[in-house]
Amino acid sequence: xxxxxxxxxxxxxxxxxxxxxxxxxxxxxxxxxxxxxxxxxxxxxxxxxxxxxxxxxxxxxxxxxxxxxxxxxxxxxxxxxxxxxxxxxxxxxxxxxxxxxxxxxxxxxxxxxxxxxxxxxxxxxxxxxxxxxxxxxxxxxxxxxxxxxxxxxxxxxxxxxxxxxxxxxxxxxxxxxxxxxxxxxxxxxxxxxxxxxxxxxxxxxxxxxxxxxxxxxxxxxxxxxxxxxxxxxxxxxxxxxxxxxxxxxxxxxxxxxxxxxxxx
Numbered sequence: 001x002x003x004x005x006x007x008x009x010x011x012x013x014x015x016x017x018x019x020x021x022x023x024x025x026x027x028x029x030x031x032x033x034x035x036x037x038x039x040x041x042x043x044x045x046x047x048x049x050x051x052x053x054x055x056x057x058x059x060x061x062x063x064x065x066x067x068x069x070x071x072x073x074x075x076x077x078x079x080x081x082x083x084x085x086x087x088x089x090x091x092x093x094x095x096x097x098x099x100x101x102x103x104x105x106x107x108x109x110x111x112x113x114x115x116x117x118x119x120x121x122x123x124x125x126x127x128x129x130x131x132x133x134x135x136x137x138x139x140x141x142x143x144x145x146x147x148x149x150x151x152x153x154x155x156x157x158x159x160x161x162x163x164x165x166x167x168x169x170x171x172x173x174x175x176x177x178x179x180x181x182x183x184x185x186x187x188x189x190x191x192x193x194x195x196x197x198x199x200x201x202x203x204x205x206x207x208x209x210x211x212x213x214x215x216x217x218x219x220x221x222x223x224x225x226x227x228x229x230x231x232x233x234x235x236x237x238x239x240x241x242x243x244x245x246x247x248x249x250x251x252x253x254x255x256x257x258x259x260x261x262x263x264x
Contacts, residue, residue: 013038
C-alpha cells in the first residue's frame with residue numbers, strides 16, 4: 001500500500017519536485033499522508049481517482065499501465081477497516097493521499113463466555129488458507145491486484161508473466177488452482193491451457209479475461225478452464241471462484257484430459 005502511494009507520487013512529480021511521507025497517531029487511528037508537488041488532480045477526476053481502470057490521461061506516458069494502483073490501495077485499506085481519500089487543489093497544484101487505519105488494541109477485545117462461544121463464520125482473511133495459486137498475467141498492475149486479493153484471503157501465490165514461465169512454475173511447484181489471463185503476448189491463455197491438458201495436467205483453472213461474450217466463456221471451457229471470470233476483477237467473485245474449485249469434490253476434468261484440448 002505505502003509502496004503504491006509513494007510510487008504514484010514519484011510517477012507524477014517531475015524534478016525538482018518534493019514528496020513528503022508523514023505518519024502520526026490521531027486517537028485510536030494511525031494517519032499516513034503522502035504529499036507531492038506534481039501534476040495534481042482535476043476536480044472532475046478527483047471523485048474517480050480510486051476506481052479501477054480509470055486514468056486522468058490514458059495517453060500520457062507517465063500513466064502507463066491499466067490504472068489499478070490506487071484501486072489496489074483502497075482495497076487493502078478497506079480490508080483492514082480503514083479509509084483513504086485524495087486531496088488536490090487542481091491541475092498543477094500537487095496532491096495528497098491520506099490513509100486512516102485503526103490501531104489494534106488487544107485490551108479492548110471482549111470475548112464471550114465459553115458457554116456462549118460459537119464458531120465464527122469464515123472470514124475473507126482465511127477463506128483460502130494454505131491454498132497454492134499460480135497467477136499468469138502479463139500486465140504488472142493486474143497481476144499485483146490478483147496477487148494481493150488472494151494473499152489477503154490467505155492463499156500462497158506465485159505469479160508468471162508469460163505462458164512459458166507458467167509451465168516452468170507448474171513443473172517446479174504444481175499449484176492447487178491456476179488463474180490465467182487470455183490475451184497475452186507470444187502465447188495466449190487458451191493455448192497454454194490446451195497444452196497443459198494435452199500433457200495430462202488436471203489442475204483446476206480460472207480464465208480471467210476482458211473477453212466477456214458467451215462464446216468467449218464457451219471457448220474458455222472448451223480449452224480446459226473450469227470457470228470464466230470477466231475483467232475488471234470483482235475481488236469477491238474471484239475469491240469465491242477459487243474457493244469453489246478448492247472445495248469441489250467432483251473431478252472437474254473429463255475422464256480423458258486430452259478431450260478438452262481436442263474440443264477446439
